[in-house]
Amino acid sequence: MPKLLLLQPPVEDFYDTDIRLQPIGLCYLKAAVKKHLPEFLVTVRDYHRGRGRRTIPLPRELKYLREYYAVHDRGPFSSFFHYYRFGADYTEIAAEVAREQPDLIGISSPFSPYCREVVKTAEAIRRSWDGVIIAGGSHVSCAPESILREGSIDFIIRGEGERPLVEFLRQWLGDGDYGRVANLGYKAAGRTILNPLEENYPLDELPLPETDDFQPEDYLYENRPVCMVLTSRGCPHRCSFCSVHRTFGHRYRRRQPAEVFREMELRYQQGYRVFDFEDDNLTFDRKGFHELCRLITHHFAGREIELLAMNGVSHKSLDRETLDLMRRAGFTHLNLALVSAAREVLQAVNRPHLVDQFSRVVREAVDAGFAILAHQILGLPGESLESMAETLALLAGQPLLIGVSIFYLTPGSPIAAQFPPMSAADLLRSRSTAMAIETPECTRGDLFTLFITARILNFLKGLDFDGEEAGFSELAENFSGGNNREAVGFRILTRLQREERLYAFNGGEFIHQPRFDSRLFFSVWNQIGTLTTQQGKRIHLLRHEAVESVQADNH
Numbered sequence: 001m002p003k004l005l006l007l008q009p010p011v012e013d014f015y016d017t018d019i020r021l022q023p024i025g026l027c028y029l030k031a032a033v034k035k036h037l038p039e040f041l042v043t044v045r046d047y048h049r050g051r052g053r054r055t056i057p058l059p060r061e062l063k064y065l066r067e068y069y070a071v072h073d074r075g076p077f078s079s080f081f082h083y084y085r086f087g088a089d090y091t092e093i094a095a096e097v098a099r100e101q102p103d104l105i106g107i108s109s110p111f112s113p114y115c116r117e118v119v120k121t122a123e124a125i126r127r128s129w130d131g132v133i134i135a136g137g138s139h140v141s142c143a144p145e146s147i148l149r150e151g152s153i154d155f156i157i158r159g160e161g162e163r164p165l166v167e168f169l170r171q172w173l174g175d176g177d178y179g180r181v182a183n184l185g186y187k188a189a190g191r192t193i194l195n196p197l198e199e200n201y202p203l204d205e206l207p208l209p210e211t212d213d214f215q216p217e218d219y220l221y222e223n224r225p226v227c228m229v230l231t232s233r234g235c236p237h238r239c240s241f242c243s244v245h246r247t248f249g250h251r252y253r254r255r256q257p258a259e260v261f262r263e264m265e266l267r268y269q270q271g272y273r274v275f276d277f278e279d280d281n282l283t284f285d286r287k288g289f290h291e292l293c294r295l296i297t298h299h300f301a302g303r304e305i306e307l308l309a310m311n312g313v314s315h316k317s318l319d320r321e322t323l324d325l326m327r328r329a330g331f332t333h334l335n336l337a338l339v340s341a342a343r344e345v346l347q348a349v350n351r352p353h354l355v356d357q358f359s360r361v362v363r364e365a366v367d368a369g370f371a372i373l374a375h376q377i378l379g380l381p382g383e384s385l386e387s388m389a390e391t392l393a394l395l396a397g398q399p400l401l402i403g404v405s406i407f408y409l410t411p412g413s414p415i416a417a418q419f420p421p422m423s424a425a426d427l428l429r430s431r432s433t434a435m436a437i438e439t440p441e442c443t444r445g446d447l448f449t450l451f452i453t454a455r456i457l458n459f460l461k462g463l464d465f466d467g468e469e470a471g472f473s474e475l476a477e478n479f480s481g482g483n484n485r486e487a488v489g490f491r492i493l494t495r496l497q498r499e500e501r502l503y504a505f506n507g508g509e510f511i512h513q514p515r516f517d518s519r520l521f522f523s524v525w526n527q528i529g530t531l532t533t534q535q536g537k538r539i540h541l542l543r544h545e546a547v548e549s550v551q552a553d554n555h
Contacts, residue, residue: 004169005102006030007045009121010087011114012056014069014080014433021048022219024228024278025137025161026108027209032162035207037169044213045096047121048087058083061425062434068448068515075505076489077455079448080433090124098128104172105129106165107153109137112411113431115146116424122152132172136161139427141247142412146427148185148192156185159247160200160233203233203255208263216271221308226274227267231260231292235280237314239339240349241377243412244280254285257292261299268305276308283317293325300330307331312375315361316353323361323368334365335403337375341391345383349415355394362398371534372400378450379407379435379442381418385520388442388450393527396457399536404454406432406447449517452502453524459489461533469530469538496521497542 008023023046030042058066062083072081088096097105105125109118122133135147136157148156155178157164164183171178178186182198216225232255234248264275283289296307307330315336340346341355358374365372376391395402408430409416416422422430429436435447463486465475476494479486492503492510502516522544531539 001039001041002104002173003100003102004033004040004042004104004106005045005097005100006042006106006108007093007097007121008048008108009093009114009117010048010051010085010090011111012059012083012085012117013113013431014083016053016084016086022046022211022214022226022228023108024209024230025110026106027211028206029106029161029165030210030213031207032166032201033169034210036166037173040169042210043100043102044210046214046218047093050218051086051088051092053084053086054089055082056085059428061428064444065433065435068435068444071504071511071513072506073504074507075492075503076459076485077452077492077502078504079452079455090120093121094124094128097125101129102131104132104134104169107133107135109135109139109147112139112142112427113429113434115139115143115427118147119150119152122150126152134165134168136165138243138247139411142243142410143422143427144185144194145192146411146424148187154186158183158185158194159197159249162206163198163200197249199249203253204259208266211267211270221274221276221306224273224306225271226276226308227272228276228278229260229263229267230278231255231257231282231289232279232285236284237281237316237350237352238414239351240414241380241407241410243410243416246412248280252281252284254288257288257295260292261295264296265299268300268303273304274306274308276310278311279309280311281317282309282311282313283322284314286317286322290322290325293322293329296329297325305330308333309335311335312337314353315358318361318365320364320368323365323370327368327370332369332371334370334372335375336361336372336400338391338395339375339377340380340383340387341394342383342387345380345387348382349380359398362400366399366536372398373403374398374400375403375405376454377405377407379437379439379447381407381415381437381439382441383439384441385446385523389520389524389527392450392453392457392524396461396524396528396531399532399534401458401461401534402454404451406435406451408432408434408436445515445517446520448515449520450524452513452516453521456493456521457528457531460531460539463533463539464535465537467537469540471540472542475539497544 006026026044030044033040033042069080107118109115132154134155135153140147140156141158144156144158147153167181182195185194219226234252235244236252312335338358374395378388411422435444438444476490479490488505496502500518502513503510504513526543528541
């Protein structure tokens, strides 16, 4: 019986989001192969989750970050410091593969900044094993040559992988006529060949993803087993910073609600209690999504479940009826992407969302009982500092937490065409933490300052105090005692007000952060006036009169 090993490699970064990295794509591939080629023995291995972390040297391409991430800050406004490998060591992976002796290996490459880990994994395996290695995933779809040119990789698959993988395996078993396999990339006579793209199997013909290589307790959300669910593939919008269409094409397709519910029922019987919907546009098909919510509400009544959509929900397709149905079904949190409060910026990135829609959805979601996280993108090409500051100030006044993502180039996205071709170093820096893209309007120091500003605002938004409103000075006095998080935070903020300098706290002393621009910070602070906490309480801020508008700043 031929053996196929599908593996998820480790990740190297400043931080990890491993609860969202259950390898659901590999589980779909396993199910498709088992359905169409039952003679294969298919195993999925996750070498990322549950394999620990190790501090590793910062890559030379990111050395410029040391002046920004210079302090191991233990205060409430910390950024980053250590660089880690999250997951197994490459020699450990190679040793396990050598023991299993598969005939073929498939490696997932879902994110461009981690494509180097895919190559390192393949190279380590190659030293003690000489079978076929094939790579796929979103990064491969966006930048296929970046992986195919590596000597350790034999084949790649672009786009959705179920049908191409099945057809590739058929050719591997048969005549090896790989030119007949749609979406496949390979090397021949010193050339790289990319076969034409064709459509995948219809969604409702795909078998449910096979998760039997894992235990429910392998992936936890707040100590409860969590699994990922996809109700659709693709997105009808064309935001210029997004490359999802390189993987899923330009058609939005949705599974039948009854099939999604059947999958959830199976996962519940297996022990999962939290369901994370990872769709790129979960609520676009309003009718189908409402039907799914009603099925969940009816059949899971009285049972312990929680529903999440960590990948975010488009506020363009939300209304009060949808929010109420979501709440009754078991959704408790909303991740919304505002991106920017400036209409001209949204138009420039081809985003069909309006700020008025966002504000309405926030009001209705709060009334429905949701906790909200709203995302802003900092540093979009062409957006001014004034515009970014105004967006932060707008979010500060809403009853939600602020999530900021620093703009980075994604290969294959429309906006990437405005830049020179991406190098290997550019791919490594294709992450928010890299603060890689400076624009005429926004420097790296500005990005760092606005990122920390959002953390300061969230610190205040998370405070719990008596009454419905309070002044900043009153809260500073009330939380001044001890060395807890709140006391340290207010000591730093009081000094920031007095000295116009931000300090980090390493656990023993306060250390000046010279890359933080207090003038830019106070340009945001002075626009807020009254900050609204996540619980809807109000904090009246002290205006910092010494700081003029950021418009006078010479960036």
